[in-house]
Amino acid sequence: EAxxxxxxxxxxxxxxQTVTLRCDPISGHDNLYWYRRVMGKEIKFLLHFVKESKQDxxxxxxxxxxxxxxxxxxxxxxxxxxxxxDSGVYFCASSQSPLAGTVYEQYFGPGTRLTVT
Amino acid sequence: xxxxKQNSPSLSVQxxxxxxxxxxxxxxxxxxxxxYKKYPAEGPTFLISIxxxxxxxxxxxxxxxxxxxAKHLSLHIVPSQPGDSAVYFCAASGYGGSxxxxxxxxxxxxxxxx
Numbered sequence: 001e002a003x004x005x006x007x008x009x010x011x012x013x014x015x016x017q018t019v020t021l022r023c024d025p026i027s028g029h030d031n032l033y034w035y036r037r038v039m040g041k042e043i044k045f046l047l048h049f050v051k052e053s054k055q056d057x058x059x060x061x062x063x064x065x066x067x068x069x070x071x072x073x074x075x076x077x078x079x080x081x082x083x084x085x086d087s088g089v090y091f092c093a094s095s096q097s098p099l100a101g102t103v104y105e106q107y108f109g110p111g112t113r114l115t116v117t
Numbered sequence: 118x119x120x121x122k123q124n125s126p127s128l129s130v131q132x133x134x135x136x137x138x139x140x141x142x143x144x145x146x147x148x149x150x151x152x153y154k155k156y157p158a159e160g161p162t163f164l165i166s167i168x169x170x171x172x173x174x175x176x177x178x179x180x181x182x183x184x185x186x187a188k189h190l191s192l193h194i195v196p197s198q199p200g201d202s203a204v205y206f207c208a209a210s211g212y213g214g215s216x217x218x219x220x221x222x223x224x225x226x227x228x229x230x231x
Contacts, residue, residue: 033217042222048218055217059218095217105166108160108161108162
C-alpha cells in the first residue's frame, strides 16, 4: 500500500512569490490533515479535511494560506504571497474515519521543506 | 502556551538498556495520546497510542504509561537498539471535540549507543 506522498520535497522561493504544495493521501482515507513545523518548534496543526470539506481550519495562520481538496482526493496548500516566516516543513497526514470513541492514527508524508528568502 | 511538553530535548542510552521518554500535558480534556518516531528528512511514523481510559499499553518493546492525575505519560523502550535512535514526539488528541487534529510536543532526540 502506497503511503502519503508530498510534492515537491523542497521549494525555495522569494518573498512575495506563490508556492503550491501537493499532498496525495493513502487511498481510501477520508481524513487529510496539514501540519507545519517551523525550525526548533513543535509540529503545529493547520487544517483538517473530511473528504472534500474543511472540518477544522483553526490552525491556518492567515488568509495568505489556501487549502483545497478537490473531489476528496489529493489536496493542495497554496501560500500567496509568501513571507519569510512561512519557512518550515509542511507535513500532510491522512487517516481513516474513526469509530465513535476511537482515534485512528495519522500517517504522515515525508514533508515539503519550504524556504522563503 | 504549550499544551504538550517534552522537557528533555535529548536522551542518550546504551544499547540493551531501557529508554524512558517523558511527556506532560496541561489539558485534562485530551482523551487520546500517541507517540511518533521521526528520522531526519522523513515524516513522523506512528509508534504506539493510549486512550485516556487506560493506564498502560504495550506493543513489543514499546510500552506507554499514562498517569492522568499527574497529566503525565511516558514511553519505555526495552531493550533499546541503535535503530531506535530518532526524534520521538508525544501528541495528544480530543481537545474540545476536535478529535482529528494532533497537538505535538517539541520532541526528544534519542541516541542509542552500541
